[in-house]
Amino acid sequence: MTFEELKALDHQYTMQTYGRFDVALDHGVGATLYGLEGEEYIDFASGIGVNSLGYGHPAWVKAVEEQAHKLAHASNLFYTEPYARLAETLCKRTGMSAVFFANGGGEANEGIIKLARKYSFDKYGKGRANIVTLRNSFHGRTITTLQATGQEVFHNYFFPFTEGFRYAEANDLASVQAQAGEDTCAVLLELVQGEGGVLPLDKGFVQSVADWCRERDLLLLVDEVQTGVGRTGSLFCFQQYGIQPDAVTFAKGIAGGLPMAGVMANEKCRNVLGPGTHATTFGGNPIAASAALAVLNVLNDDYMPEINAKGNYIMETVRSWDAPCVETVRGLGLMVGIVLKDGTDRAALIGQIYGKNVLVLTAGPRTIRLLPPLTISYEELDKGLAAMKDVLVNA
Numbered sequence: 001m002t003f004e005e006l007k008a009l010d011h012q013y014t015m016q017t018y019g020r021f022d023v024a025l026d027h028g029v030g031a032t033l034y035g036l037e038g039e040e041y042i043d044f045a046s047g048i049g050v051n052s053l054g055y056g057h058p059a060w061v062k063a064v065e066e067q068a069h070k071l072a073h074a075s076n077l078f079y080t081e082p083y084a085r086l087a088e089t090l091c092k093r094t095g096m097s098a099v100f101f102a103n104g105g106g107e108a109n110e111g112i113i114k115l116a117r118k119y120s121f122d123k124y125g126k127g128r129a130n131i132v133t134l135r136n137s138f139h140g141r142t143i144t145t146l147q148a149t150g151q152e153v154f155h156n157y158f159f160p161f162t163e164g165f166r167y168a169e170a171n172d173l174a175s176v177q178a179q180a181g182e183d184t185c186a187v188l189l190e191l192v193q194g195e196g197g198v199l200p201l202d203k204g205f206v207q208s209v210a211d212w213c214r215e216r217d218l219l220l221l222v223d224e225v226q227t228g229v230g231r232t233g234s235l236f237c238f239q240q241y242g243i244q245p246d247a248v249t250f251a252k253g254i255a256g257g258l259p260m261a262g263v264m265a266n267e268k269c270r271n272v273l274g275p276g277t278h279a280t281t282f283g284g285n286p287i288a289a290s291a292a293l294a295v296l297n298v299l300n301d302d303y304m305p306e307i308n309a310k311g312n313y314i315m316e317t318v319r320s321w322d323a324p325c326v327e328t329v330r331g332l333g334l335m336v337g338i339v340l341k342d343g344t345d346r347a348a349l350i351g352q353i354y355g356k357n358v359l360v361l362t363a364g365p366r367t368i369r370l371l372p373p374l375t376i377s378y379e380e381l382d383k384g385l386a387a388m389k390d391v392l393v394n395a
């Protein structure tokens with residue numbers, strides 16, 4: 001099939017909810033992807049932060065293959081070993097106590113919202129169900145997580161949305177305190193706002209929110225759907241913020257390309273969602289769980305400095321360019337945002353970068369977001385960066 005044939009087929013039979021790039025992908029090796037006619041792309045997008053080990057990683061392929069031969073799916077009516085072992089690994093490496101597995105980030109965030117509301121309901125009764133989130137955040141596309149998302153543009157069309165969310169300014173404790181009243185049960189944060197523009201929160205702010213939540217018995221919820229699983233240079237981002245949240249969600253990178261997500265809770269919250277209160281058919285699927293175990297095995301503690309080194313290498317390289325259109329470069333680990341000056345035609349630059357066969361993402365109104373596979377080689381980084389330099393320096 002040619003690219004044009006594929007594009008026509010897609011347009012004829014799929015809901016056109018995505019503005020896709022003019023690229024069709026066929027297969028990949030490492031952090032390099034190949035199109036239908038063998039075109040080669042350097043991948044700085046990793047399927048939106050999902051393909052943490054890149055493409056064809058032998059340990060990942062072996063784990064998926066072996067589990068596919070054994071048992072693809074069981075449902076949560078039965079015990080399976082990959083599920084329990086994955087939960088154990090996550091808890092032991094994060095200090096959290098128990099895990100619920102889901103299938104995607106929005107769904108995991110639904111779970112953490114249910115957990116927070118039930119924690120409060122069980123202890124204080126009705127009327128304490130509000131959750132404070134941050135302006136510029138992103139928490140998902142379900143009716144509830146759209147409303148949890150602190151960006152007005154998402155609160156459209158699908159009325160009525162779920163009630164019970166209020167929005168505070170990032171890095172402003174007083175704003176969080178002002179939005180949280182007697183009716184509030186939790187604060188939900190992304191530690192690096194991803195879709196919002198790759199904005200790492202201030203450590204001092206996060207720690208003071210954590211302290212204040214503890215005093216008021218508000219749950220501190222952290223959405224690590226994008227920042228988790230090594231992306232920011234520690235297994236979970238909260239581990240470098242010096243906080244221990246009550247509950248954390250994860251998704252994107254966990255299973256290295258298969259749909260998986262989840263909620264981790266601390267000791268205080270591990271039993272809030274008791275039998276019959278929350279469920280999923282696919283969640284914790286054995287193939288996805290086996291894949292996730294392989295991902296976590298590769299991303300051991302010794303691997304984290306490598307992620308930070310590569311992230312710093314990208315940021316320092318971009319900063320060294322004489323690129324008048326670049327305002328600043330920021331990020332954490334391999335989650336990097338190149339912020340363009342106001343008035344720069346980002347779409348045109350992105351088009352040129354794609355024209356040089358480098359896949360990148362956007363975030364917020366004027367940021368180019370890079371989320372390469374965590375296993376990307378320096379050779380691949382150099383290739384991709386050289387192409388980007390050509391575009392950004394001449395913009």
Ligand SMILES: *Cc1c(COP(=O)(O)O)cnc(C)c1O
Nearest residue numbers: 104105106138139140194225226
């Ligand atoms: C991507 C993302 C989500 C939504 O995850 P889906 O798997 O698309 O439902 C939620 N929160 C954050 C921080 C994300 O980056």
